[in-house]
Amino acid sequence: MLYQEGLSRTPLSRPSEYSACLLVERHILLGKLELVDPKPESQRCKSSNLQKTFLQSHNEDLEKNKTSQNCIERGVEHIAKRLVMAHAEIQRLTDELQEKEKEQSESDSALEKAHLEIEKLKENLIKLKENEKALDKVQHPFMMKTPSKLGIEGTFLNTTKTIYDKPMASIILNGENLEQSH
Incomplete structure (x- = not known):
């Protein structure tokens, strides 16, 4: 060229x-x-009309996109509100669960103390029964003659005789009578 x-x-x-x-x-x-x-004039008009149609269609698409975007934004806002509410509910339930776990721990501690107390009481009961068996082996007539020879008489001697003749023990725990042992 x-x-x-x-x-x-x-x-x-x-x-x-x-x-x-x-x-x-x-x-x-x-x-x-x-x-x-x-280009003839008719083609230019067609081209101009095509451009107008294209612009109109493009503008309509933009408007639809804006409407769709607004709808999506409202949906996102709604979901965000629900998430905040769900988070608050989860936090409330978590706090409630922690409180219940604390109460359970305290109850478990009190229950363990009660078990220990029961074990101590059982040990003491065993010791009392062993002592009772040991007293049963003592010769009671001999024990009754000794205070008489020393000049002890009356209510004290009668109470002592009653204790050795009919030995009984009552255990009171927290104001409640337990079984009587002979």
Whole structure:
């Protein structure tokens, strides 16, 4: 093309000069194209109508997208509110669970103390029964003669005789009588 225009002999030393030549060539080609295929007026109107239709359609799509986006935003807001409510409920339930666990721990501690107390009472009961068996082996008539020889008589001697003749023990635990042992 440059050759046809008589510019081929011009040396192009810089890129800017080369770019300028290309622009000139483009302009010439576009001019020739318009001479060969000029658009009739009806095609220009159709093109203009197509552009308007495209713009209208594009604007409608944008409006639909805005409506859809608004709907999505409302949905997101609703979900966010529900999440906040769910989080609050989870926190309340967690606090309640921790309180119940604390109460359970206290109850377990009290129950363990009660078990220990029962074990101590059982040990004491065993000791009392062993003592009772030991007293049964004592010769009671001998024990009754000794205070008489020492001159002890009356209520004290009668109470002592009753204790050794009919030995009984009552255990009272927390104000409640347990079994009587003989």
